[in-house]
Amino acid sequence: MDLMDRTVVRCAEGHVFSTASFPMQHLDAGRLGPGRLIRCPRCARLRHAVPVVLQKG
Template sequence: MDLMERTVVRCAEGHVFSTASFPMQQLDAGRIGPGRLIRCPRCTRLRHAVPVESAELLELKRH
C-alpha cells in the first residue's frame, strides 16, 4: 500500500505521469515557482515538470 501522496505532473516534453516526490522548495521569502526538475520515466531525462491542473486531469481521464 502506497502511503505517500502522489502528484500528477507534465514534463517539458508533454509526458504526463505521477510521482511520489515533488518537492516544493523555498528560496528565501519567495517560492521559486511551481516547476521542478525531476526524471521523466518516458524520456528518461531530467526535465522541468509542473503539476497538472484538476480540470485537465478529468479531461485526460475521459480520453
C-alpha cells in the first residue's frame, strides 16, 4: 500500500468519506482496533471512524 493511498472511512454519525491520512493505519488492527478519531468533513467534529470495506461487482 502506497503511503499516499486514500482510505474510505465511515464516521460514528454514518458519514462516508475518503481521507489521505488514517492515523496508525499501519499498526495491527487486532491489537488497537480498526477505529480512529478523525475529523469528519460532513459534521466538522472529531468522530470515531472505521475503514469501509468496498464490495466489488
